Amino acid sequence: MKNAAFIFSQEQQTYKFSNDHPFNQKRLDLTFDLLNKCNGIREEDILTPRMATDEELYLIHDKDYVDAIKRAGKGELKSSIANTFGIGTDDTPIFENMHEAAALLVGGTLTAVDLVMKEKYLHACNLSGGLHHGFKGRASGFCIYNDSSIAIEYIRKKYQARVLYVDTDAHHGDGVQWAFYDQDDVCTLSIHETGRFLFPGTGNINERGSGKGYGFSVNLPMDAFTEDDSWLDAYKTSLREVAEFFKPDVIITQNGADSHYYDPLTHLCSTIDIYREIPMLAHEIAHEFCNGKWIAVGGGGYDIWRVVPRAWAMLWMEMSDNRVATGPLPKEWVEKWQKHAPVDLPKTWEDIPPIYPEIPRKKEIAEKNALTVEKALSHIRNEMYKRKNHSQTST
Amino acid sequence: MVVEQIMKRNVYTIDITTTIQQAIDLMDNNRIRHLPVTNEKNELIGIVSDRDIRDARPSIFDTDKHEEYFLNPVSKIMISDVITAHPLDFVEDVSSIFYEHHIGCLPIEEDNKLVGIITETDLLHTLVQLMGAHQPSSQIEVQVENVAGMLAEIATIIKKRNINITSVLVYPTNGLEHKVLVFRLQTMDPRGVISDIEKDGYKIVWPHLPGMTP
Known part of the structure; x- marks a missing residue:
């Protein structure tokens, strides 16, 4: 079995709303170029994505919705109808061939899934995926088709495996959560900025799932201005405990890179450090619980110059056991892209502190987040306590 | 917004001969905390809440004793002076009734017949929706x-x-x-x-x- 596959093609950049839209897949190019220039990727690691079929899209989406996206991409959908499907808005404008572009991103994630589930590769990564806001019959928050939801349903149907979905995007992973809210063979864990102000507004602690799925949705809303230590503490504690509780067969991680201080859409204050640590623990957990089965997708990330390329390159390098992302960035990369960038590109893999002014209520914020972790995990801790006592009395 | 837009129309009711035990079972099975008591004409004659039942129960230190308490009819513990509202009352006004009288539910009557019920939870859900x-x-x-x-x-x-x-x-x-x-x-x-x-x-x-x- 090979180690890690990188699903990539230039066509993934056809998922493009407009020139000034914040969701900009140029970041895939920037990441790929950075990996090439630091010898982070080999030709044989790169695999081309396939298109998702209509039947695969119907695993999650309504046929009416898919039809509407197809018609919109050909310019045949009336704007009044478009609005009922959540497209033609400022967030998710209509663009030419949007169906094909969106289905290719889904196909990329399914390519990754098949490689891992057929045990051709231990891990696989599709950075063009991670469109976690897409709903059954409605586009939302820059997302048309929800590749992660489709991939999870595909794994359930085709491979009968239990999926742990871990979402570290700064926005709540609402689309995936609601798709599996009443299931007990899919567990969703989302760590995000509180929805009090930030889109989409959901992802509260008390959203724990319903019916037999109760307990299998876990949400950790972090306060605005949360910094590295507090964030990482929440991530590490919750991922480990949720994995021990749920015992997944495979892990899908959504790696939105928008919790960084530089990100223009969110109000968290992380540095690039968390993007080194996030895949490290995911990698460890995948080996510990799932025989290595780990699929990583991208997600949000709106500082495409200073944050996303470094964050996603580090994700791939962790996945491919090639941890050389320290010290200066390749000069040629900085030189090549600096002339296109509206900001000063970083010169090193690390952020050179301080990148932001001191947060005056750091202590209270960390305290509140620690309480959030406790509350969010309380039902899992109770359950683990019961299991432990039960196994003690029965032995 | 008026009450009939948010009230529940499918109301679980009991009559005066229902025993306390039957009322407990009905509440537990349907996860509700209030049972209107009606007569054969579907007119409201009282209400029983989980708190009334708690008062009628023996202390938890007396379990297994006084099981006969549960065979009493609800008429012995029901409140007959019930605060009610009308389907066309405004939700805003009704909210302040909950607040002023410290009550957890409000039976809705039309033409002296019970037609619905709203609870604190229904009001809270409406508030969540109003806040978008x-x-x-x-x-x-x-x-x-x-x-x-x-x-x-x-x-x-x-x-x-x-x-x-x-x-x-x-x-x-x-x-x-x-x-x-x-x-x-x-x-x-x-x-x-x-x-x-x-x-x-x-x-x-x-x-x-x-x-x-x-």
């Missing part, structure tokens, strides 16, 4: 002068951006000079509309935490 927190959206808060027309001004700016508003609330502030307008907007990227609002001279209160000026 159940649909994907971003929240912004704008401080405006306490004079006529401010809401229209801000709404016009939002309209120019073609953004759908999910909900609007007007919050009082400590002083009389200002009000805070709270909008939930159907967009993941409110930066454009925020800068438009600021350009017109209004103060955006978020992002802001006490003791912080980010």
Whole structure:
């Protein structure tokens, strides 16, 4: 079995709303170029994505919705109808061939899934995926088709495996959560900025799932201005405990890179450090619980110059056991892209502190987040306590 | 909004001969806390709450004793002086009845017949909907002068951006000079509309935490 596959093609950049839209897949190019220039990727690691079929899209989406996206991409959908499907808005404008572009991103994630589930590769990564806001019959928050939801349903149907979905995007992973809210063979864990102000507004602690799925949705809303230590503490504690509780067969991680201080859409204050640590623990957990089965997708990330390329390159390098992302960035990369960038590109893999002014209520914020972790995990801790006592009395 | 838009029409009822045990089972099985007592004409003659039942129960230190208590008819413990409302009452008015009388549910009567019920939970759910927190959206808060027309001004700016508003609330502030307008907007990227609002001279209160000026 090979180690890690990188699903990539230039066509993934056809998922493009407009020139000034914040969701900009140029970041895939920037990441790929950075990996090439630091010898982070080999030709044989790169695999081309396939298109998702209509039947695969119907695993999650309504046929009416898919039809509407197809018609919109050909310019045949009336704007009044478009609005009922959540497209033609400022967030998710209509663009030419949007169906094909969106289905290719889904196909990329399914390519990754098949490689891992057929045990051709231990891990696989599709950075063009991670469109976690897409709903059954409605586009939302820059997302048309929800590749992660489709991939999870595909794994359930085709491979009968239990999926742990871990979402570290700064926005709540609402689309995936609601798709599996009443299931007990899919567990969703989302760590995000509180929805009090930030889109989409959901992802509260008390959203724990319903019916037999109760307990299998876990949400950790972090306060605005949360910094590295507090964030990482929440991530590490919750991922480990949720994995021990749920015992997944495979892990899908959504790696939105928008919790960084530089990100223009969110109000968290992380540095690039968390993007080194996030895949490290995911990698460890995948080996510990799932025989290595780990699929990583991208997600949000709106500082495409200073944050996303470094964050996603580090994700791939962790996945491919090639941890050389320290010290200066390749000069040629900085030189090549600096002339296109509206900001000063970083010169090193690390952020050179301080990148932001001191947060005056750091202590209270960390305290509140620690309480959030406790509350969010309380039902899992109770359950683990019961299991432990039960196994003690029965032995 | 009026009561009939949010009331539950499918009401679990009992009659005066129902035993306390039967009432307990009905509550447990349907996860409810109130049972209206009606007569054969579906007229309301009383109500039993989980608290009334708790009062009628033996102490938890006396388990296994007094099991005969549970065979008493509910008529012995029901409240017959019931506060009710009408389907056309306003939800806002009804909310203050809950608050003033410290009650957890309100049977709804029309033409002296029981036609529905609303509970604290129904009211809270309505409030969540009014605040727009159940649909994907971003929240912004704008401080405006306490004079006529401010809401229209801000709404016009939002309209120019073609953004759908999910909900609007007007919050009082400590002083009389200002009000805070709270909008939930159907967009993941409110930066454009925020800068438009600021350009017109209004103060955006978020992002802001006490003791912080980010």
